[in-house]
Amino acid sequence: MENKAFKKFRELIEKEEFFEAHEVLEEIWHPMRKSSHPDSDIIRGFINAAVSLELKKRGKNNYLKVWNTYEKHKVKIKNNKLYSDMVKFLDNYKKEYRC
Numbered sequence: 001m002e003n004k005a006f007k008k009f010r011e012l013i014e015k016e017e018f019f020e021a022h023e024v025l026e027e028i029w030h031p032m033r034k035s036s037h038p039d040s041d042i043i044r045g046f047i048n049a050a051v052s053l054e055l056k057k058r059g060k061n062n063y064l065k066v067w068n069t070y071e072k073h074k075v076k077i078k079n080n081k082l083y084s085d086m087v088k089f090l091d092n093y094k095k096e097y098r099c
Contacts, residue, residue, distance in 0.1 A: 003082065005024055005025060005027070005028055006082060006086060008021075008024050009021045009024045009025055009046065009050070009086075012050075013053065013089075013090070013093060016057065018050045018053040018054035018057060019050070019054045021050040022047050022050035022054070025043055025046055025047050025050070026047055028043060029043040041073045041076055042073055042074070042077055042083055044069075044073060045069065045070045045071075045072070045073025045074050045076075046086060048066050048067070048069040048070040049070040049094075051066050052064070052066040052067040052069075052070060053097060067094070070090070074087050
């Protein structure tokens with residue numbers, strides 16, 4: 001997974017540009033989604049986290065359902081510092097965003 005994309009994703013989340021953040025990772029995820037790429041579900045989880053935050057920002061009540069999809073996928077992370085750091089960031093951000 002590219003550090004550059006994750007850096008951009010994080011910057012956009014911090015700016016509360018959640019929709020744009022999800023687009024950054026979708027560019028990476030689309031080619032791998034139909035394959036059996038081991039990171040496909042993890043990337044999809046990060047996309048769902050951004051979508052959930054966007055839904056919350058728009059006042060939509062279903063944001064927690066989408067966040068739970070992220071929660072389901074994040075447990076699949078094993079021995080990947082980049083992904084583990086992103087999980088910590090997103091989980092902390094969610095608390096600060098009062099989700």
